[in-house]
Amino acid sequence: EQVRESLKGELHRGKAVMIPNERGEIIGEVFPEKGVFFLFPPVDSARPGLWVNQIAIEPVTAEPFVLRAEALTTEQPTEALRDLLDAVRIDPKDAKAHGLLAQVQLTQGNIDAALVNCEQAIRLDEQRPAYHITLARIFIQMNRPEEAKQYLEETILISDRYPHEKAQALAIIGDLYRTGVQPDYEAAINYHSDAIRLASTLQNHANSTIRLAAKETLFLAHLGAAQDIAWGQWNDKEESINKWLARAKDIALDPEVMKTKRISADFLLRLAITALATQIGFPPESDIDPYVRKVIQTGDELIDGTNDPILKQKYQWDTGLALYDAVQIYQIRRDYTPALRYGELTVKYMEGGIAERRSDTDLYLLGRLYFRLGAIHAIGKKNHSAAIEWFDRAKPVFERLLPKINPEELGRLGETLVSMGVSYWEMNQQDEAIRLSERGLRQIEKGVKYGSVDSSALTIPYSNLATMYEKLNRSVDARKYRSLAEELKASGHETQRR
Template sequence: MQSWGPPAGSETKGKWRVDVYALEPFQEVRLAYEQEVVRSIAIVLDGMLGREQIEKHLGLESVEAAPLIDERGRLVAYVYPERGLMLRMSPQGLVAPGGDASLDDADEGQSHSDGEGTNPPGAGRPAPAGSQPSGESTPLLEESADEASCSERAVERLPHALGSEQRVTAVVLEEIDPVAFVQRAEVRVPLRADAALVDLETALALDGKCHAAWGAKSELFTLLGRPAEALQAAEEALAGDKMRPEYQLARARALLKLGRHDDALAAVEELLAPQGRLVERAPHLAATAALLAGQCFSLAPRPDFARAAQMHMHAMKLAQRAMDSENLRVRKQAATCLVEGHLAMAYDVAWGRWKDKQASVQRWLSRAVEVADEAAAAGLLDAMWELKLNQSALAALAGLQEAAEPASWVAQVQAAAAHLLEATQDPATEEMVRWELGTALYDAVQIEQLRGELDLALMHGKDAAAAMTAAAAGREPHAADAFLLGRLYYRLGAIHALAERNHIRATEWYDQAIPWLNRPAAEIPAHLLLPWGEMLVSMAVSYWEAGAQTEAIELTLHGAGLMEGAVQQRQAAQDVLSVPYNNLARMYEQGGDAAQAARFRRLAHKPATAGTPR
């Protein structure tokens, strides 16, 4: 740098000193110093070269860049994480994002360094959500009035047609930064979940306390059906910034997925408390919190659909207010809440006690489709929205005793899943899509059973089983997932057992259910102990009728043990035990064991002393 001569200008702001050099053929070169150490270099160009030309000159063709968009939806830069390099783009390259959104954005971004950091935030690096201001900074690149501030950015996948018009205005070099890997991870979700996870692991290898990486990792783990890991990641994020609402929401989502409904509700109620002023400061985040609160009520062991509906209506009002924001990220999250709020209302009405349920559910679903179509056309929804919408519609219809014919919803959810599977070669994303498809088809099974269309129920059930078992191979299913998959096989077997009285065919399905349901009580959430045990007791009847007496007794004993646990934990009254005890008494009696038969007969007639469940 001695050959450059003295700088043409210099300025100091806080701990940063920026020297400006006039060097041909560049417009200028800016160096940012921290304690006399160069931390960042910005080479300002004349804007005549395109991105592909710069990439070729710098050997960047093999490095995947993360396109960055500002809060108004305009392309501002490309970041190359492995090289510690960013290309700032000309205003001519600024465009509104297309409809192939890939990220459920959270909050409007802020400068992203954890604490003081090593990279001067003024170097022009945009930052994703989940960041915090790093304090003093000196801009390397002055921005014109018509360009968005680099202190706030949203991250988004761009339409492929942009490339030919983009021009590079500056090349920024700095130390390899974990933030850049977080930014690229956000772009890769949801269609490249495995690749996103690699980026987040790299970010944490560079800085194990990068709370934005932990927060993004929590959201990704929840999406991939790994709630225990999601909770751990959220706790790590909160250790870095305990007041950030995005991380509190990530923690609440993980708790809800783990079946810890009371803990999740407490977390979101704390966020919505008046003293926190979240409703005034960030209505889109308050809407998300209200939506989660409603789900805590609707998905609880003893659902309160009236309170759920109140919270979901509140969430939609907050989301509608946030739709007026000029910030793209805020509008994206608000739009997602609006769609999910309408779908949640359909679910609350279908499963709750309401008048005119059929018509009301259809109205909520129709409105959800309208809102989703409008939001998708504006580029406000992510790539998963069609799959989620149709899955949620089927979940709602399964709550109606006289459900409408679900064929159109089934066809649409299958088409949405096929489109996503065609668009990705990422194993984790494929597993996620297949699991979501399987859960949707599981609801279709329930609907067709209610309609008496057992052939259709079996067809959808087989497709659901194929999708979910393929997904479970790499999903590491937790107890709730195992329960769902086991219950699917149980339902298919029950069709043969109850409708056809064909217990041999029923046990063929039950054989596939048992590996998922064969868990000790300690691994099963308290609210699932009763239905889990009842399934095992019911399956045991078919094994007994099919001549498999030993298996029948073992299953009944296991199921009775789980149901006893439910009674002990006040999740059920003691009289629920009369069914398994009477079954065991008859089984032992027919097997010639009079002592055991008498024992279980006494237990079956034992007075109820456990009181009423909670």
């Protein structure tokens, strides 16, 4: 022990990492930058502490950096990122290094880099389900949910050797069935139930890493089931939702989970977020404000409690996403004052969280938030002046991302631009109103051609543009759009949306 401590003083510039065996027992310690290993004999109760029975000096390799990164990923992902970048530089063919690097970059919001490293991990070791699961999560972040679902369903077929990873895949598939374009809540809860059954068999596994992974899947699958119930058509929804959330809370307070500070804290934030999200399934008169305040309180505790830049921004983003749910619930209920109050707070969290994120999907979501707040001012408060202040923030986001927008989203984006045009018209900004309306119309037309939106969606932009051009005495343009609107009406495709 004295020799070990003395040498550690000489090696103070590097941080050591413990070496576990396959059962999770500590068998040694390594300083990655120096290639110095301390190897320990089997634990002897008569001699407490860590005793060194062998010291080894080997060439610097990637493996110790990967080992240290794996230990740091949960609490200090920024340091883990540095180690993993060193690891892939030392050994570009280390599949585990690329796989872990993709996970950290996904947490960071660096989606393009995560995709590159994840695909490289799979090329190097295509039989490891963990890499395929990370790739599916990247697809989800890239707004490719159907591709992610199909990919995970194929991944399950190669996962029998890794049941804890198979359970993770089942839980994510459940989430995808709930959140898909055509949700299937029964399939979602069936997959979540399958994940729970499999993960339950691993709670007492000899390996602590597998135990914790199983408990995390159990926790997330219970949250997923609560949301399946909230969004689907079920009897006794409130009672059922509360039962699933209560079980999830029990897992979050599991003694082994509580020992890992960041995992425990993260679980409590996810629990608060899900409790808020499930309020969509409760009666409109239910008070969601306590759930909103709980999300803010828990999120702020995590944000203030970490010095790690990646974690801090992740917690800001996650808290903002949860508050976005609250804004939508208040808007659905036509309770516009709290919708705007929490919406402005949501912007602060999401803008703080997106600073280093390199995800078009995340940026688009922030643009949708700007638009939503403007729409609440325009429609709910009849305040077009306040509305265009938010639209001015949304426009550059939409226009920057327009060439990259998923074809399925074009119709919705087009309707958004047309809606914004109305407020600019009301504020006597006619040129901008027409520009937005024309550009929105083009996107809706593309959506109709693609099949993602019904042709009835063309009625509003045709009518709006006809009216605008009439008031500007541009009779040729006005007649063109009035004629198109009438043709659409005659064909039976008019719409009542406003």
